[in-house]
Amino acid sequence: MAAFEYRQAEEIRDAFARRGVRYRFIGKSGAILLGFPDTTQDADVFVERGPENGAALVAAIRELGFDLTDAQAAEILRGKDFVQLKNGPFDLDLVFAPDGIERFSEAWARRSEVEGFPVCHPDDIIASKAATNRVKDRESLPRLRAFRDYWAQRRRN
Amino acid sequence: MDQIAAAEVDQLQPGADMLDDEPFRAFDKMADYRAWCQSALPSWLGYGRV
Numbered sequence: 001m002a003a004f005e006y007r008q009a010e011e012i013r014d015a016f017a018r019r020g021v022r023y024r025f026i027g028k029s030g031a032i033l034l035g036f037p038d039t040t041q042d043a044d045v046f047v048e049r050g051p052e053n054g055a056a057l058v059a060a061i062r063e064l065g066f067d068l069t070d071a072q073a074a075e076i077l078r079g080k081d082f083v084q085l086k087n088g089p090f091d092l093d094l095v096f097a098p099d100g101i102e103r104f105s106e107a108w109a110r111r112s113e114v115e116g117f118p119v120c121h122p123d124d125i126i127a128s129k130a131a132t133n134r135v136k137d138r139e140s141l142p143r144l145r146a147f148r149d150y151w152a153q154r155r156r157n
Numbered sequence: 158m159d160q161i162a163a164a165e166v167d168q169l170q171p172g173a174d175m176l177d178d179e180p181f182r183a184f185d186k187m188a189d190y191r192a193w194c195q196s197a198l199p200s201w202l203g204y205g206r207v
Contacts, residue, residue: 067180075183082190087180097187132191136203 008090011064013117019060022048024111024120031125033117036147042091048104049079049096065089100131122148
């Protein structure tokens, strides 16, 4: 098992920035980067679909130490909705079509940036989890919504 | 940043024997992934839809 640590979020941020990948942290890892107090075991990134961004993504993932075969890289480039990587230094989920968010451009327009980390807006993280409607999401949504309100109020002040 | 560093802690992943069997999984549609979670993972992990 590969555990996910804060420094690995930094590695993702830096490698993706070097390659010019258009993405946002999403899911619980995104919420934690915004200040949500919780734990996570992997990183979830919402990546824009497209050949150029896909090629940049594959290069960045390999740079991070993920052992991608050419066939696996081709699958990422082909534009799957969801790719789960456990062949690297930590677990990484690539989400190209998260539930509850229609288009990447919409999430991009609402994005937040914390300490250089590109993160989906809490509303989008919540929308995604609400649409997914898993048992674990049902458990975390009330606290996520309360955190969103606190986060928004702090930004106004 | 200390808060974030503390939030993302090493922990034993529940169900690791079930979750770590494949180094790479790709799903054409999110619905395919959700269906896989529903059928392949134990309910106590919480990945099943309500």
